Amino acid sequence: MxxxxxxxxxxxxxxxxxxxxxxxxxxxxxxxxxxxxxxxxxxxxxxxxxxxxxxxxxxxxxxxxxxxxxxxxxxxxxxxxxxxxxxxxxxxxxxxxxxxxxxxxxxxxxxxxxxxxxxxxxxxxxxxxxxxxxxxxxxxxxxxxxxxxxxxxxxxxxxxxxxxxxxxxxxxxxxxxxxxxxxxxxxxxxxxxxxxxxxxxxxxxxxxxxxxxxxxxxxxxxxxxxxxxxxxYVARLVGLNLYRGTADGHTVRIDDLTLTVADTVHGDAFVAFPPAAVALHRSRPDGSPRNTWPATITGLQRHGDNLRVQLTGPITVAADITPGAATQLDLGPGHQVWAAVKAAETRAYPAG
The missing domain is CATH 3.40.50.300 (P-loop containing nucleotide triphosphate hydrolases)
Structure with a gap:
């Protein structure tokens, strides 16, 4: 055309x-x-x-x-x-x-x-x-x-x-x-x-x-x-958590946190995953996925049928969980939780 x-x-x-x-x-x-x-x-x-x-x-x-x-x-x-x-x-x-x-x-x-x-x-x-x-x-x-x-x-x-x-x-x-x-x-x-x-x-x-x-x-x-x-902006537009870090094969270093990812990437890289991929736990999970880190809840809001939880820690992240899971976790601003993301739920790709 x-x-x-x-x-x-x-x-x-x-x-x-x-x-x-x-x-x-x-x-x-x-x-x-x-x-x-x-x-x-x-x-x-x-x-x-x-x-x-x-x-x-x-x-x-x-x-x-x-x-x-x-x-x-x-x-x-x-x-x-x-x-x-x-x-x-x-x-x-x-x-x-x-x-x-x-x-x-x-x-x-x-x-x-x-x-x-x-x-x-x-x-x-x-x-x-x-x-x-x-x-x-x-x-x-x-x-x-x-x-x-x-x-x-x-x-x-x-x-x-x-x-x-x-x-x-x-x-x-x-x-x-x-x-x-x-x-x-x-x-x-x-x-x-x-x-x-x-x-x-x-x-x-x-x-x-x-x-x-x-x-x-x-x-x-x-x-x-x-x-x-x-x-x-684009990540928010399409509903993803997005980070930029340094990749070495199946790991990406983002500030003080290293994530294991499914893709093989080297050098300057992006890592993205949806809020629904983020699991929250009251204590560090046993036999957990490799990607776990402590986080502090900064906000909660309705998001469709779920709750959108805003977290700070080594990285700022949004997590989507069911109201039932939220009740079991006793979530609230200022509460401490553990966040986890499976490597298979991530996307990693070159930033250049």
Missing amino acids: ADVVDARLVVRRAAFELDVVLRIAAGEVVGLLGPNGAGKSTALRALAGLQPLSDGHVTIDGTDVDRPDRRLWTPAEKRPIGVVFQDYLLFPHLTALDNVAFGPRRHGADRRTARRTAAEWLTRVGLEDHVTARPRHLSGGQAQRVALARALAVRPHLLLLDEPLAALDARTRLDTRAELHRHLAEHPGATLLVTHDPLDALVLADRLVIIEDGRVVQEGDAATITARPRTD
């Missing part, structure tokens, strides 16, 4: 610099994730033409739309881009039909053609019975679909989605995510999904790009990233 988007997004501010390379192929959905302040929204705004670049370039289907070194900058309305903003930004005084028709009109279509295109798109998103409704009479899910129809009605080469499900309640989010997945699968252009929600990204995106502090720290398909996280 040919790249629709070829961009190096460099935006410099007083206390922050974004420098991210993005390539998105035709028909591909890329999920851009990162913690608050990582630069996700800045990247989206730069692609949309709402934030001029300090350096780098944005090329869409082989045409430069932003290249500071040539003093070339294309305003947002002239770019072949559709945007769905987090709050949808529907025009409150216009009907659903005229909201969707706004894009084609801005691209030169006459009023009749624009409204016909809008009606077709509202039918495609299942809102043919709401063409005369104004935004205040639409549910959150319906407003999201109008915003999506408005973005797609201009047949964009690049579709930008800025936290498109964040404003929805849990039930509406589930249904709308499934609908959005269907529409994105039918979109022939490139799509960039900006989100903080890993589930949205895992369900909707073909490839993930993780940014922190304005830089790409990891990218790849979901299986690759979930199997081998490379930063604490």
Whole structure:
């Protein structure tokens, strides 16, 4: 597949610099994730033409739309881009039909053609019975679909989605995510999904790009990233404990603790394991796995059907245990326990 988007997004501010390379192929959905302040929204705004670049370039289907070194900058309305903003930004005084028709009109279509295109798109998103409704009479899910129809009605080469499900309640989010997945699968252009929600990204995106502090720290398909996280943020995103240490075959030294691992690794290495792999004991277990260490409980919280226990000690670790096990252990903040992890439950891989 040919790249629709070829961009190096460099935006410099007083206390922050974004420098991210993005390539998105035709028909591909890329999920851009990162913690608050990582630069996700800045990247989206730069692609949309709402934030001029300090350096780098944005090329869409082989045409430069932003290249500071040539003093070339294309305003947002002239770019072949559709945007769905987090709050949808529907025009409150216009009907659903005229909201969707706004894009084609801005691209030169006459009023009749624009409204016909809008009606077709509202039918495609299942809102043919709401063409005369104004935004205040639409549910959150319906407003999201109008915003999506408005973005797609201009047949964009690049579709930008800025936290498109964040404003929805849990039930509406589930249904709308499934609908959005269907529409994105039918979109022939490139799509960039900006989100903080890993589930949205895992369900909707073909490839993930993780940014922190304005830089790409990891990218790849979901299986690759979930199997081998490379930063604490990514580890939390996929629900793993992650450590960096020095490996020598089947052992990895992490500060004052040496873990036995299933994999063979040498040199700078990561070790990862899920909280569910951590067993807790009131005293040092007899005949225990090799990986045991004393720990102090710093916090307890509900996590699904289990309890998430936060521990300090030679390493900081999260453990998931059943409520029944918690009762037997008499857990509480400040209590001392022994933590254990079987080597077979660990993943070790080079950090380089």
